[in-house]
Amino acid sequence: MAVETADRPTGELTKEQMLALYRQMVQIRKTEEQLARAHQAGLVHGACHTYVGEEAVATGVCAHLRTDDTVLSTHRGHGHALAKGVSPASLMAELFGRTIGCSHGRGGSMHIFSPEVGMLGTSGIVGPSILMAAGAAYAFKLHKTDRVSVAFFGDGGSNNGAFHEGLNLASIWKLPVLFVCENNQYATEVPFATVAGNPNVAERAIAYGLPGRRVDGNDVVAVYEAAGEAVRRARSGQGPTLIECVTYRTRPHSEGMRDTGYRTREEIEQWRARDPIVRLRAKLRLEGIATDDELRQIDTGIQTSVDEAFEMAKNSPYPDPRTALDHIYSSGE
Numbered sequence: 001m002a003v004e005t006a007d008r009p010t011g012e013l014t015k016e017q018m019l020a021l022y023r024q025m026v027q028i029r030k031t032e033e034q035l036a037r038a039h040q041a042g043l044v045h046g047a048c049h050t051y052v053g054e055e056a057v058a059t060g061v062c063a064h065l066r067t068d069d070t071v072l073s074t075h076r077g078h079g080h081a082l083a084k085g086v087s088p089a090s091l092m093a094e095l096f097g098r099t100i101g102c103s104h105g106r107g108g109s110m111h112i113f114s115p116e117v118g119m120l121g122t123s124g125i126v127g128p129s130i131l132m133a134a135g136a137a138y139a140f141k142l143h144k145t146d147r148v149s150v151a152f153f154g155d156g157g158s159n160n161g162a163f164h165e166g167l168n169l170a171s172i173w174k175l176p177v178l179f180v181c182e183n184n185q186y187a188t189e190v191p192f193a194t195v196a197g198n199p200n201v202a203e204r205a206i207a208y209g210l211p212g213r214r215v216d217g218n219d220v221v222a223v224y225e226a227a228g229e230a231v232r233r234a235r236s237g238q239g240p241t242l243i244e245c246v247t248y249r250t251r252p253h254s255e256g257m258r259d260t261g262y263r264t265r266e267e268i269e270q271w272r273a274r275d276p277i278v279r280l281r282a283k284l285r286l287e288g289i290a291t292d293d294e295l296r297q298i299d300t301g302i303q304t305s306v307d308e309a310f311e312m313a314k315n316s317p318y319p320d321p322r323t324a325l326d327h328i329y330s331s332g333e
């Protein structure tokens with residue numbers, strides 16, 4: 001698949017903004033690496049789909065969001081949750097089934113809810129983030145607010161009927177929503193190019209009457225710029241935008257699954273060379289924004305905070321079995 005290879009210049013971003021993007025990506029990476037180790041150690045209950053390699057997307061998009069804006073996410077949602085403001089401790093504790101988890105340990109990786117920071121949920125079902133984000137955006141419009149809603153979904157999600165329904169509805173009602181396709185080029189182990197009549201997802205926007213942008217999803221500045229324009233459009237009542245971020249996951253689809261067989265080791269290595277964190281580090285050094293020492297200090301600080309979060313999460317108790325029926329309701333008899 002043809003993708004841009006040249007980094008975008010930093011443009012209008014200040015040093016602080018650039019470093020904030022860097023910190024966010026490193027926080028996601030280090031949390032995911034910790035979760036992968038925790039999965040191997042048997043601490044994670046249920047599946048664990050990491051976001052390693054795709055950090056620039058959540059980071060570049062969520063940098064524009066306020067706490068009262070909302071994010072709807074997928075099975076690969078740890079990065080979205082962190083970038084929206086869920087803490088590493090409450091994310092990890094959720095995967096470990098512990099009480100300090102953001103869903104009190106009752107949901108796990110695919111039910112990460114934290115409405116107080118606008119994280120409206122991850123989902124094990126492919127596609128519904130698109131419809132739920134359109135629904136939240138409809139509520140924002142009815143309440144005459146300038147809040148925006150974001151749907152993250154994969155290339156596989158873009159072949160689901162929800163994509164057609166959500167984009168069409170958002171377009172005719174000019175809803176304040178961003179549809180962010182994380183095209184990591186595989187749906188589990190199926191290459192997107194083999195299941196898409198037109199593998200350029202951004203081009204599909206034309207069919208629904210909304211703008212479509214295709215960006216290098218491993219360049220956080222490119223994602224940040226495209227998302228900034230889409231958020232401004234949404235807040236000012238001009239309606240939805242589809243952004244396709246071309247990216248790659250460098251770990252298996254889910255922890256414990258195979259890494260190759262459907263893709264080659266060489267392909268993975270080529271994409272590792274285009275790692276979004278490595279690229280931003282190089283850019284920060286090249287443009288004199290940060291020195292190696294400063295970046296190392298940031299990395300160490302984040303590693304320490306993730307280590308502390310891990311200890312806190314794994315030392316948190318499991319929910320008391322007597323509370324098993326709490327938070328459950330039924331409107332029926």
Ligand SMILES: Cc1ncc(C[n+]2csc(CCOP(=O)(O)OP(=O)(O)O)c2C)c(N)n1
Nearest residue numbers: 076124125126154155156157184186187188
């Ligand atoms: C409606 C639905 N169909 C099928 C599945 C099984 N499934 C789980 S993950 C996945 C692949 C999703 O690929 P993509 O949307 O590209 O996201 P990625 O895993 O690449 O991030 C599939 C098909 C599902 N969970 N939900």
